[in-house]
Amino acid sequence: MLTAVWVYAELDQGGLAPSALELLTKARSLGAGSVAAVCLGPGSAEAAGDLGRHGAGTVYASGDPAFAELLPGGPAADTVAALVAEHHPDLILFPGSCGGRDVAGRVSAKLGVPVIANALDIEAAEAVTVTSSVFGATQLVRTEFRGRRPWLALFRPRSFAAEPAGGAAPQVVEVPASIDPRHRAARIVERSREVAAGPGLEEAQVVVSGGRGLQDPRNFDLLRQLAELLHGAVGASRAVVDAGWVPYALQVGQTGKTVKPNVYIACGISGAMQHTVGMKGSRHIVAINRDPQAPIFKLADLGIVGDAAEVVSRLIAELGGAPGAGQPPHGAA
Amino acid sequence: MDIAVCVKQIPDPNTPGELDPTTHRLRREGVDAVLDPGDEFGIEAGLALAEAHGGEVRVVSMGPERSVEAIRKALAMGAAGGVLVADPALVGADALTTARVLAAAIRRGPFDLVITSTESTDGYTGVVPQAIAELLGIPAVTFARSVSFDGSTLTVRRQTENGTETVEAGLPCVLSVTAGVNAPRYPSLRGIMAARSKPLDRLSLNDLDVQLGEVDQEIVRVEPAPQRKGGEVVADDGTGAQRILELLRQAKVI
Ligand SMILES: Cc1cc2nc3c(=O)[nH]c(=O)nc-3n(C[C@H](O)[C@H](O)[C@H](O)COP(=O)(O)OP(=O)(O)OC[C@H]3O[C@@H](n4cnc5c(N)ncnc54)[C@H](O)[C@@H]3O)c2cc1C
Ligand SMILES: Nc1ncnc2c1ncn2[C@@H]1O[C@H](COP(=O)(O)O)[C@@H](O)[C@H]1O
Numbered sequence: 001m002l003t004a005v006w007v008y009a010e011l012d013q014g015g016l017a018p019s020a021l022e023l024l025t026k027a028r029s030l031g032a033g034s035v036a037a038v039c040l041g042p043g044s045a046e047a048a049g050d051l052g053r054h055g056a057g058t059v060y061a062s063g064d065p066a067f068a069e070l071l072p073g074g075p076a077a078d079t080v081a082a083l084v085a086e087h088h089p090d091l092i093l094f095p096g097s098c099g100g101r102d103v104a105g106r107v108s109a110k111l112g113v114p115v116i117a118n119a120l121d122i123e124a125a126e127a128v129t130v131t132s133s134v135f136g137a138t139q140l141v142r143t144e145f146r147g148r149r150p151w152l153a154l155f156r157p158r159s160f161a162a163e164p165a166g167g168a169a170p171q172v173v174e175v176p177a178s179i180d181p182r183h184r185a186a187r188i189v190e191r192s193r194e195v196a197a198g199p200g201l202e203e204a205q206v207v208v209s210g211g212r213g214l215q216d217p218r219n220f221d222l223l224r225q226l227a228e229l230l231h232g233a234v235g236a237s238r239a240v241v242d243a244g245w246v247p248y249a250l251q252v253g254q255t256g257k258t259v260k261p262n263v264y265i266a267c268g269i270s271g272a273m274q275h276t277v278g279m280k281g282s283r284h285i286v287a288i289n290r291d292p293q294a295p296i297f298k299l300a301d302l303g304i305v306g307d308a309a310e311v312v313s314r315l316i317a318e319l320g321g322a323p324g325a326g327q328p329p330h331g332a333a
Numbered sequence: 334m335d336i337a338v339c340v341k342q343i344p345d346p347n348t349p350g351e352l353d354p355t356t357h358r359l360r361r362e363g364v365d366a367v368l369d370p371g372d373e374f375g376i377e378a379g380l381a382l383a384e385a386h387g388g389e390v391r392v393v394s395m396g397p398e399r400s401v402e403a404i405r406k407a408l409a410m411g412a413a414g415g416v417l418v419a420d421p422a423l424v425g426a427d428a429l430t431t432a433r434v435l436a437a438a439i440r441r442g443p444f445d446l447v448i449t450s451t452e453s454t455d456g457y458t459g460v461v462p463q464a465i466a467e468l469l470g471i472p473a474v475t476f477a478r479s480v481s482f483d484g485s486t487l488t489v490r491r492q493t494e495n496g497t498e499t500v501e502a503g504l505p506c507v508l509s510v511t512a513g514v515n516a517p518r519y520p521s522l523r524g525i526m527a528a529r530s531k532p533l534d535r536l537s538l539n540d541l542d543v544q545l546g547e548v549d550q551e552i553v554r555v556e557p558a559p560q561r562k563g564g565e566v567v568a569d570d571g572t573g574a575q576r577i578l579e580l581l582r583q584a585k586v587i
Contacts, residue, residue, distance in 0.1 A: 106461025306569025
């Protein structure tokens with residue numbers, strides 16, 4: 001019943017965001033007549049091959065630098081809306097990222113079409129139904145689209161695993177970027193990337209995450225040491241991101257990243273549902289918390305009731321950590 | 334500078350939320366309603382800008398009649414006035430409808446800046462700010478972690494999945510703020526007293542120039558999500574690290 005399904009393929013500083021290939025993998029399973037990707041900004045031409053391999057028959061692309069220099073919402077929403085008016089897709093899948101939300105929210109208002117956020121899955125049968133989770137994934141809600149198309153859905157990161165489809169190279173349609181001068185009123189003047197050594201948080205096989213129970217921002221150094229010894233990445237709860245201990249790029253949870261490592265070690269994290277929604281797909285979960293009643297223990301395979309910084313220091317020492325490791329943690333009570 | 338801050342009253346987030354399996358609406362019985370704690374950051378950001386650069390903060394809300402309590406809290410913090418759009422036709426409104434109503438309410442007064450939170454604590458669709466901006470035809474500077482204003486240009490450090498971006502924007506614009514942006518003030522006793530006499534407009538849909546579309550989405554099923562079972566919880570008697578090592582070995586991490 002769906003003729004055309006599109007994916008908003010986000011570029012992340014020139015390269016394709018992983019969400020693009022995840023969403024295309026899903027899009028091509030919906031039995032639609034055609035699957036296309038919209039990819040806007042410098043790097044879109046280079047990304048077309050990958051998009052094609054993951055199921056995009058057509059890639060609507062623009063290499064206009066304005067898409068990277070201006071806030072993405074306005075210019076990208078205008079371009080998507082113009083493409084919609086020409087090609088009439090039924091459904092557009094967006095990543096639930098900062099940029100994806102900025103574009104989808106504006107497209108919804110511009111075209112007067114519905115948008116469903118926090119989607120985890122989508123099915124197309126008689127109706128098109130989106131599964132999303134509410135209340136920290138304690139409840140699943142299925143919502144059917146009605147009314148005007150295209151229908152828009154914003155997916156949580158890593159809802160699908162990207163798999164190449166093979167197939168022919170996509171048709172690349174260069175789209176004119178006519179940037180409304182109004183959008184030039186807001187521009188990005190500086191970008192800084194948070195790059196940590198080692199694997200990225202979303203790819204790492206081990207994630208060592210810290211929360212307020214670490215007591216002192218300096219104790220994140222312990223987590224970094226442990227992560228390094230385990231070839232893993234460091235994550236965090238929102239409480240410590242909001243407190244400015246670590247950058248938002250490390251946040252795991254509903255409004256942060258979704259991680260599914262082999263082992264997730266939660267250090268001094270209470271286990272609020274907004275946090276656990278981002279990590280409960282981990283294969284093994286270890287939690288260290290001083291409070292035996294902490295909700296995190298309800299889903300941990302192994303729970304240690306104790307001081308997080310202290311247990312982590314000892315773990316570092318046991319693993320033969322670098323000099324300086326295993327020193328008494330900061331401010332531990 | 335005239336600042337409109339969007340605030341929402343929500344069921345107390347400390348009581349776990351639940352959707353009624355038959356009506357598919359949020360269960361509200363026996364749950365206190367509070368000003369969304371996320372919105373306090375928006376109110377604070379607005380008040381700080383108005384104090385430094387002149388102007389007033391007006392709060393705008395859509396919700397049931399009892400949302401006046403949330404607006405009163407914003408007034409007690411220092412907002413100059415408030416608008417509540419309450420209408421039975423808006424029960425269960427989706428993100429687009431919400432944005433249409435808020436944009437129409439904002440347009441009734443002068444505004445240079447519209448401030449929202451990045452997402453509501455109960456609904457967290459996180460697209461209402463962008464939709465408002467589109468309807469008002471202005472930029473949306475979202476996910477702000479810090480905000481400064483030099484009298485003409487707003488400089489915002491915004492957080493993204495990979496780091497931060499610094500954005501410069503002229504007015505008018507929509508600004509959505511994260512919880513890391515400031516430390517909201519508490520209402521003072523004087524503020525609470527003063528709030529009683531501040532203007533609070535109550536509007537219904539008839540008062541607004543707004544076109545609502547058809548119902549475009551419908552919840553067809555609500556069910557509990559599969560939950561993970563917990564394992565062993567042991568007190569750290571000095572062997573906690575050893576126990577973790579065992580698990581790491583089993584998981585073939587080391
Ligand atoms: C709309 C919305 C979205 C949200 N999104 C996210 C999100 O994406 N990610 C996220 O993480 N949160 C999110 N939250 C916040 C979430 O609800 C919690 O507030 C947050 O996860 C708590 O972080 P925390 O566990 O570090 O801090 P706390 O809840 O303060 O917990 C600290 C824990 O440390 C323990 N502790 C204290 N001292 C020690 C010690 N010495 N050793 C060991 N343990 C100790 C305590 O017992 C406690 O359990 C969101 C909230 C809202 C409203
Ligand atoms: N009913 C409402 N009344 C006032 N403001 C709202 C309402 N709904 C959403 N908002 C604003 O938009 C932000 C994002 O909401 P949402 O997109 O629903 O997650 C909220 O934090 C509020 O600032």
